[in-house]
Amino acid sequence: MTSVDPGYFLALGGLMFTIGVVGVLVRRNAIVIFMFVELMLNAVNLFFVTFARMQGNVNGQVVVFFVLVVAAAEVVVGLAIIISIFRRRASANVDDVSLLRW
Amino acid sequence: MLDEVVFGVTFVVALGSSIAMLFAPNAVHVALFLVASQVALALAFLLQGAYFIAAIQIILYAGAIMVLFLFVIMLLGVDRREALIEPLTGQRPLAAALGVVLAALIGYVAINGVDLVTAGGGEGALNEINRDPGNVMAIARTLFGDYLLPFEVTSVLLVVAIVGVMVLARTIVQAGSGFPAGEEEAEEVAA
Numbered sequence: 001m002t003s004v005d006p007g008y009f010l011a012l013g014g015l016m017f018t019i020g021v022v023g024v025l026v027r028r029n030a031i032v033i034f035m036f037v038e039l040m041l042n043a044v045n046l047f048f049v050t051f052a053r054m055q056g057n058v059n060g061q062v063v064v065f066f067v068l069v070v071a072a073a074e075v076v077v078g079l080a081i082i083i084s085i086f087r088r089r090a091s092a093n094v095d096d097v098s099l100l101r102w
Numbered sequence: 103m104l105d106e107v108v109f110g111v112t113f114v115v116a117l118g119s120s121i122a123m124l125f126a127p128n129a130v131h132v133a134l135f136l137v138a139s140q141v142a143l144a145l146a147f148l149l150q151g152a153y154f155i156a157a158i159q160i161i162l163y164a165g166a167i168m169v170l171f172l173f174v175i176m177l178l179g180v181d182r183r184e185a186l187i188e189p190l191t192g193q194r195p196l197a198a199a200l201g202v203v204l205a206a207l208i209g210y211v212a213i214n215g216v217d218l219v220t221a222g223g224g225e226g227a228l229n230e231i232n233r234d235p236g237n238v239m240a241i242a243r244t245l246f247g248d249y250l251l252p253f254e255v256t257s258v259l260l261v262v263a264i265v266g267v268m269v270l271a272r273t274i275v276q277a278g279s280g281f282p283a284g285e286e287e288a289e290e291v292a293a
Contacts, residue, residue, distance in 0.1 A: 002105040002149040007216070009146060012113055014208035016139070018201045019120045025197035031175055032129050035136050038167070039120060042143050045159070053150040054216075056227025058240045061152050062249055065241070068162055069256050073263035075167050079174045080270040086178050 009050040016043035030082050030092045034075070041071050109149060116142035129175050133168060140164045151228050153237045 016039060023036030045064045052060025086092055119138040126132045140163045147156035231240045245253055 002109060004105050004109045004149065006150075007212075008109065008113070009150065010212045010216075011209070012116060012146065014205060014212060015117055016120050017208065018205040019117075019124060021204055022197050022201040023124050025200070026124065026194055029129055031171065031178075032132050035132055035171060036123070038163075039123065039136060039139065042140060042163070045155075046143055046146055049147050049150050049152045049155060052152065053225055053228055056224045056231075058228070058231060058237070058244050059248075061155050061237075061241055062244045064152070064155050065158070065245065066249075066252060066256065068158060070259065072162060072167060073259055075170060077263050077266050077270070079170060080267045083174065083178065084270050092178060 006050050006054050009046060013043045013046035013050065016040075016046070028093050028095060030085070030094050030097075031079075033094065034078055034082070038071065038075070041067060105149070108145070112142050112145045112149070115139070116146065130172065133171050133175060136171075137164050137168050140168070151232050151237065153232070154241050 020036045020040035020043060023039065024033050027033050027036065045067055048060040048064045048067070050060075052058060082092060085097060089096055116139045119135040119142070123132050123135045123139070126135060140159065144156045144159040144164070147153075147159060231237070235243065
């Protein structure tokens with residue numbers, strides 16, 4: 001295992017999570033927004049793996065396994081929703097889907 | 103020394119491609135930058151002794167999920183350039199400011215909460231686990247021991263996802279015509 005301090009890995013994870021949040025706030029394409037959500041999930045996975053290393057057991061790695069399963073299910077359902085929105089509106093821009101906005 | 107170099111490369115690639123995702127106007131480029139950052143993260147997992155997780159990160163994320171993303175991008179034809187003008191004035195500076203605040207908060211929590219997380223056996227214990235039963239064996243024992251119920255609930259989640267996708271993505275076939283009806287026609291048929 002590496003001798004690099006776990007704090008650097010935590011810094012990398014925190015920065016990537018922040019970039020994911022900013023991307024969700026800034027971008028307009030629904031699929032791109034979805035990819036930034038995946039980036040956030042990845043950053044959290046890095047946190048879990050780093051904590052597993054610091055604690056000295058594999059519980060954190062098992063949690064990452066569950067995150068991967070949930071992410072796979074979420075991607076499939078989310079992309080199906082985007083496809084059905086696109087069929088109706090011929091657009092993947094989130095500004096066009098404002099019917100429920102107050 | 104080698105560890106530091108490998109980590110440096112991982113850090114630069116992961117962070118650089120994440121930042122590039124923010125500024126790439128084309129959805130396909132965003133997807134490719136995401137693949138790059140995921141491969142770099144798999145390297146970060148390898149560095150920290152999570153060998154099994156690194157493997158499924160590549161297979162599942164960079165493989166299956168990103169192929170699905172690219173497939174949908176191509177299917178919908180949304181791979182043209184996204185307009186990078188601001189629809190809401192001041193949204194981007196505000197988002198950047200919020201990002202800085204969030205990064206500061208995460209840093210604060212990480213620095214102050216690290217002692218809570220390091221309460222276990224420390225890094226040597228994970229090295230020992232990876233050597234004796236092996237990483238995959240240790241994960242399997244934990245997964246099918248302590249986490250057996252969540253693991254079974256996961257199968258329910260997958261079934262729900264499959265049924266949900268079938269409901270969302272189907273088009274109703276009109277009786278006799280053999281062609282899938284459009285959404286409006288389908289509603290008329292239903293009514």
